[in-house]
Amino acid sequence: MAKELEFLTKRSEDYSKWYNELVVKADLAEQSDVRGCMVIKPYGYAIWEKMQRILDDMFKETGVQNAYFPLLIPKNFLSREAEHVEGFAKECAVVTHYRLKTNETHDGVVVDPAAKLEEELIIRPTSETIIWNTFKNWIHSYRDLPLLINQWCNVMRWEMRTRLFLRTSEFLWQEGHTAHATREEAETRAQQMLKVYADFAENYMAVPVVQGVKSETERFAGALDTYTIEAMMQDGKALQSGTSHFLGQNFGKAFDVQFLNKENKPEFAWATSWGVSTRLMGALIMTHSDDNGLVLPPALAPTQVVIIPIGKPNQMPELDQKANEIVKNLKALSVSVKYDNSDNKRPGFKFADYELKGVPVRLVLGARDLEQGIIEVMRRDTLEKENVNIEGIEQYVHNLLDDIQKNIFKKAKDYRDAHIYECENYEEFKERIKDGGFFLCPWDGTSETEAQIKEETQATIRCVPFGIEQKPGIDMVSGKPSKARVLIARAY
RNA sequence: CGGGGUGUAGCGCAGUUGGUAGCGCACCUGGUUUGGGACCAGGUGGUCGCCCGUUCGAGUCGGGUCACCCCGACCA
Numbered sequence: 216m217a218k219e220l221e222f223l224t225k226r227s228e229d230y231s232k233w234y235n236e237l238v239v240k241a242d243l244a245e246q247s248d249v250r251g252c253m254v255i256k257p258y259g260y261a262i263w264e265k266m267q268r269i270l271d272d273m274f275k276e277t278g279v280q281n282a283y284f285p286l287l288i289p290k291n292f293l294s295r296e297a298e299h300v301e302g303f304a305k306e307c308a309v310v311t312h313y314r315l316k317t318n319e320t321h322d323g324v325v326v327d328p329a330a331k332l333e334e335e336l337i338i339r340p341t342s343e344t345i346i347w348n349t350f351k352n353w354i355h356s357y358r359d360l361p362l363l364i365n366q367w368c369n370v371m372r373w374e375m376r377t378r379l380f381l382r383t384s385e386f387l388w389q390e391g392h393t394a395h396a397t398r399e400e401a402e403t404r405a406q407q408m409l410k411v412y413a414d415f416a417e418n419y420m421a422v423p424v425v426q427g428v429k430s431e432t433e434r435f436a437g438a439l440d441t442y443t444i445e446a447m448m449q450d451g452k453a454l455q456s457g458t459s460h461f462l463g464q465n466f467g468k469a470f471d472v473q474f475l476n477k478e479n480k481p482e483f484a485w486a487t488s489w490g491v492s493t494r495l496m497g498a499l500i501m502t503h504s505d506d507n508g509l510v511l512p513p514a515l516a517p518t519q520v521v522i523i524p525i526g527k528p529n530q531m532p533e534l535d536q537k538a539n540e541i542v543k544n545l546k547a548l549s550v551s552v553k554y555d556n557s558d559n560k561r562p563g564f565k566f567a568d569y570e571l572k573g574v575p576v577r578l579v580l581g582a583r584d585l586e587q588g589i590i591e592v593m594r595r596d597t598l599e600k601e602n603v604n605i606e607g608i609e610q611y612v613h614n615l616l617d618d619i620q621k622n623i624f625k626k627a628k629d630y631r632d633a634h635i636y637e638c639e640n641y642e643e644f645k646e647r648i649k650d651g652g653f654f655l656c657p658w659d660g661t662s663e664t665e666a667q668i669k670e671e672t673q674a675t676i677r678c679v680p681f682g683i684e685q686k687p688g689i690d691m692v693s694g695k696p697s698k699a700r701v702l703i704a705r706a707y
Numbered sequence: 708c709g710g711g712g713u714g715u716a717g718c719g720c721a722g723u724u725g726g727u728a729g730c731g732c733a734c735c736u737g738g739u740u741u742g743g744g745a746c747c748a749g750g751u752g753g754u755c756g757c758c759c760g761u762u763c764g765a766g767u768c769g770g771g772u773c774a775c776c777c778c779g780a781c782c783a
Contacts, residue, residue, distance in 0.1 A: 564744045
């Protein structure tokens with residue numbers, strides 16, 4: 216094995232180092248020279264674009280429209296909602312000047328002190344405030360509601376420690392913001408969008424998720440309820456992969472967004488917001504990858520099939536012709552396929568490289584095989600190879616892609632389910648949490664026990680999960696009665 | 708902001724008691740190769756993070772400074 220790729224067998228020793236190197240080696244992204252920021256490379260961006268397109272269609276099916284709001288937020292907007300400002304103040308980048316000038320020695324620039332802004336502008340950490348300030352002008356009557364808006368954009372949060380895709384100072388995301396006439400409608404919408412995220416995660420990313428609601432301390436700043444999808448990475452840690460918030464009338468009141476209802480009485484609008492980010496890329500990588508590199512679900516792979524010819528130069532024209540035929544037929548079945556007949560890389564290099572990049576299916580067309588009418592098919596998820604008749608290979612591959620999509624989801628789900636434990640004894644919990652995994656434990660509902668667990672084990676309450684049997688019990692920390700069991704894990 | 712560590716070629720690193728900078732990968736040229744990360748030959752590329760000091764002489768010693776990384780606190 217080539218020296219520079221030895222790291223790929225070291226996953227268990229240092230998962231986070233392995234993750235970082237994989238992201239770079241697979242050509243997804245790299246650290247920027249700018250502090251805490253990330254350069255998303257073409258291959259990584261192609262995957263993100265595919266995610267965007269699918270999510271965007273899913274949003275639109277629920278009536279959501281896209282729009283765009285400014286990057287810069289006047290400082291006073293952020294201070295209108297007390298909890299919101301409390302939550303974000305610590306990590307905001309601030310624009311204080313609007314001009315530079317050349318320095319005295321004329322070999323550089325300095326900030327022009329004369330160009331100080333009267334009111335500083337904040338680079339958006341999230342857009343609730345500027346959007347609700349705009350909604351004030353858009354909403355006058357119950358007939359204007361519901362207002363369902365989404366924007367694809369970047370946001371900036373000045374994080375202390377960053378990690379490619381999982382936490383960067385600037386990240387790309389989508390943030391949906393909706394306004395409703397009633398509490399019920401807003402709550403329903405918040406839950407509806409969580410379902411959309413869960414659907415996307417499981418059916419496209421092949422990442423199984425636990426849906427649930429956050430505890431009070433883990434709630435989004437300014438929300439009454441925060442819903443979440445939690446995925447389990449291969450090291451047993453949790454990754455919050457999407458959130459949807461029911462914001463009550465907090466922003467309606469803070470930005471004075473009132474409408475006249477059917478009885479001609481003024482009411483404050485009810486709000487939701489919901490978002491997923493490039494962090495999903497991290498979830499994708501850490502859920503499926505193996506020691507050979509990335510494993511991509513066919514639904515999101517920019518290239519689903521790669522065809523590699525093997526033959527002497529004089530055999531290439533014949534191989535090219537056959538391969539191009541297969542390419543054409545696969546494209547007719549809406550399969551994205553790449554024929555790599557470049558002669559500056561040897562086949563072995565190509566095999567390893569496309570495996571590293573997670574291409575779901577590899578076809579090897581050899582001169583020897585062509586004579587016998589067969590072709591080698593390798594599936595990335597299991598690395599199994601088999602020889603298949605060239606006749607009808609297109610349909611075979613098409614079916615195989617479906618099979619891979621289902622298989623990697625099942626594999627991830629089996630892994631996760633095997634690492635969800637029920638636990639009612641705190642001493643046992645403290646011991647077992649060290650090895651990762653999700654723990655279902657009774658909780659008395661107080662933030663005191665929550666804080667104690669975090670302090671003593673670095674694990675947090677990820678959510679009160681939906682769809683599990685809830686029964687009364689005894690809190691494992693405090694010994695007080697518990698009404699519901701919660702999901703506890705260490706998290707990214 | 709605490710506790711560690713690192714700055715030498717695009718990347719990863721070596722550099723002895725101070726003597727004028729090297730290795731692997733990558734890259735370029737030519738040739739031979741091509742069924743699991745090819746080989747041979749030749750070649751390009753560095754004000755050793757920055758500043759000051761000691762010295763005939765500093766990558767190496769001393770002082771300062773900056774940047775980055777890892778472990779915590781904060782977080783999608």
